[in-house]
Amino acid sequence: MAIVVVEVMPKKELLDPAGQAVLGALKRMTFPECKAVRVGKRFELHVEGQVSDELLSQAEEAARGLLANETIEDVVSVRVEADLA
Amino acid sequence: MRIGVVVFPGSLDDGDAVRAIGLAGGTAVKIWHESRDIEDIDALVLPGGFSFGDYLRCGAIAARSPIMSEVVHQAKKGLPVLGICNGFQILLESGLLPGGLIRNRDGRFICRDQKLKVENTSNVWTSKFSESQEITIPLKSGEGGFIAGTESLKKIEGEGLVTLRYSRSNPNGSSLDIAGISDRSGRIMGLMPHPEHAVELGFGPDVDEAMKSGQDGLTMFRSAVEMLAHA
Numbered sequence: 001m002a003i004v005v006v007e008v009m010p011k012k013e014l015l016d017p018a019g020q021a022v023l024g025a026l027k028r029m030t031f032p033e034c035k036a037v038r039v040g041k042r043f044e045l046h047v048e049g050q051v052s053d054e055l056l057s058q059a060e061e062a063a064r065g066l067l068a069n070e071t072i073e074d075v076v077s078v079r080v081e082a083d084l085a
Numbered sequence: 086m087r088i089g090v091v092v093f094p095g096s097l098d099d100g101d102a103v104r105a106i107g108l109a110g111g112t113a114v115k116i117w118h119e120s121r122d123i124e125d126i127d128a129l130v131l132p133g134g135f136s137f138g139d140y141l142r143c144g145a146i147a148a149r150s151p152i153m154s155e156v157v158h159q160a161k162k163g164l165p166v167l168g169i170c171n172g173f174q175i176l177l178e179s180g181l182l183p184g185g186l187i188r189n190r191d192g193r194f195i196c197r198d199q200k201l202k203v204e205n206t207s208n209v210w211t212s213k214f215s216e217s218q219e220i221t222i223p224l225k226s227g228e229g230g231f232i233a234g235t236e237s238l239k240k241i242e243g244e245g246l247v248t249l250r251y252s253r254s255n256p257n258g259s260s261l262d263i264a265g266i267s268d269r270s271g272r273i274m275g276l277m278p279h280p281e282h283a284v285e286l287g288f289g290p291d292v293d294e295a296m297k298s299g300q301d302g303l304t305m306f307r308s309a310v311e312m313l314a315h316a
Contacts, residue, residue: 014187015187015188015190015258017187017188017192018188021192066145069142069145069185071232071233072185072187
């Protein structure tokens with residue numbers, strides 16, 4: 001079993017109200033040094049066996065077509081991770 | 086005049102949309118999202134709510150549901166479509182309208198009677214308003230911040246696609262105060278405020294004349310019903 005990890009972040013130039021809300025809480029709590037927070041998403045796509053180049057490009061297509069909306073978000077990473085479980 | 090209202094799992098305002106269409110003189114038909122049959126309708130409403138629990142992104146999963154490929158197909162052939170709130174998010178996710186919607190600037194869910202300015206009346210859904218008319222329509226959304234790339238925004242503004250703008254104040258950080266846009270044909274329109282909640286005395290938004298008496302939303306549904314009757 002392998003895992004294709006897809007990471008999606010809100011576009012840098014856009015406001016990230018979720019990140020700002022978390023930043024506010026962090027500053028009040030244990031991490032006042034924090035200057036900025038951005039909140040993104042991590043998807044784990046589980047597949048049987050080895051991940052071929054073709055499968056990886058299918059995952060990239062899925063990342064751009066569904067997992068991210070490229071008007072407001074960027075796909076920052078599509079990579080294979082071994083399932084250690 | 087048959088106007089379809091698509092019902093997704095998690096749709097919330099489909100009943101209000103049905104009622105609004107009836108009050109405007111049309112016949113409303115509810116259509117379940119797994120159906121592909123939208124042949125016998127004259128227009129379509131994608132209602133507000135939280136389709137598929139807003140999982141992934143608001144409207145993202147609904148935009149890929151069976152009925153939407155047929156909606157996109159028919160809309161491109163000229164079927165008038167109105168997307169309200171979550172329906173607007175679905176129209177953007179399905180690529181029928183340009184841009185995107187992100188969380189409100191202040192991070193809060195907003196529920197209020199919102200003043201809007203009508204910017205474009207050469208549109209199926211706004212034809213009975215007058216240019217620059219100020220109207221009051223309830224706004225209730227957490228992710229209503231309209232955004233688009235610089236070039237796309239220029240195009241939206243330059244081609245007169247802005248149909249409604251927030252008036253007096255911008256509640257959610259939307260670019261160019263945009264509350265609603267249409268496509269170039271003027272048949273497909275999406276907006277964040279809820280016209281279906283402003284259709285009946287006693288149940289509408291507060292306006293200067295009297296409390297709970299705003300009916301500006303009804304004008305939007307009447308616009309479509311009358312325009313389609315004359316088509």
